[in-house]
Amino acid sequence: MKARVHVMPKPGVLDPQGKAVAQALASLGFKGVGEVRQGKVIDLELTETDPALARDAVDQMCRKLLANTVVESYGIELDT
Amino acid sequence: MKARVHVMPKPGVLDPQGKAVAQALASLGFKGVGEVRQGKVIDLELTETDPALARDAVDQMCRKLLANTVVESYGIELDT
Numbered sequence: 001m002k003a004r005v006h007v008m009p010k011p012g013v014l015d016p017q018g019k020a021v022a023q024a025l026a027s028l029g030f031k032g033v034g035e036v037r038q039g040k041v042i043d044l045e046l047t048e049t050d051p052a053l054a055r056d057a058v059d060q061m062c063r064k065l066l067a068n069t070v071v072e073s074y075g076i077e078l079d080t
Numbered sequence: 081m082k083a084r085v086h087v088m089p090k091p092g093v094l095d096p097q098g099k100a101v102a103q104a105l106a107s108l109g110f111k112g113v114g115e116v117r118q119g120k121v122i123d124l125e126l127t128e129t130d131p132a133l134a135r136d137a138v139d140q141m142c143r144k145l146l147a148n149t150v151v152e153s154y155g156i157e158l159d160t
Contacts, residue, residue, distance in 0.1 A: 042118050
């Protein structure tokens with residue numbers, strides 16, 4: 001089973017990478033771009049076949065390693 | 081309109097971040113984790129309302145700034 005995790009800065013948390021992207025896009029001449037937020041995406045290959053157990057395991061991975069839950073939120077998608 | 085861009089290392093391209101995550105997960109005791117790939121996700125707020133034009137614009141942004149198409153592939157999702 002494959003899992004995809006998105007880790008994004010929480011709303012209100014400063015996102016210097018997103019700001020840098022927004023400024024670079026503006027300086028390249030792209031108009032009409034508002035807020036930009038940049039995060040991480042992590043694709044995992046799992047041997048677990050039960051979706052509920054897989055989601056639990058990935059949730060634990062997010063809390064222990066992948067996301068800093070003080071300033072980042074995460075989302076999990078399973079590709080069964 | 082909102083757009084989400086995923087930028088991932090192409091298959092076959094070394095991904096040291098993904099490898100580091102896989103090793104860290106293993107050392108934390110998570111079993112059954114195979115290949116891990118890490119990429120970027122960029123959320124953009126666009127004033128463009130036409131989906132086709134928005135996709136074209138974001139595609140240009142990917143080619144010019146967001147992705148290094150030699151070693152990275154990208155995908156665009158529009159939230160209309």
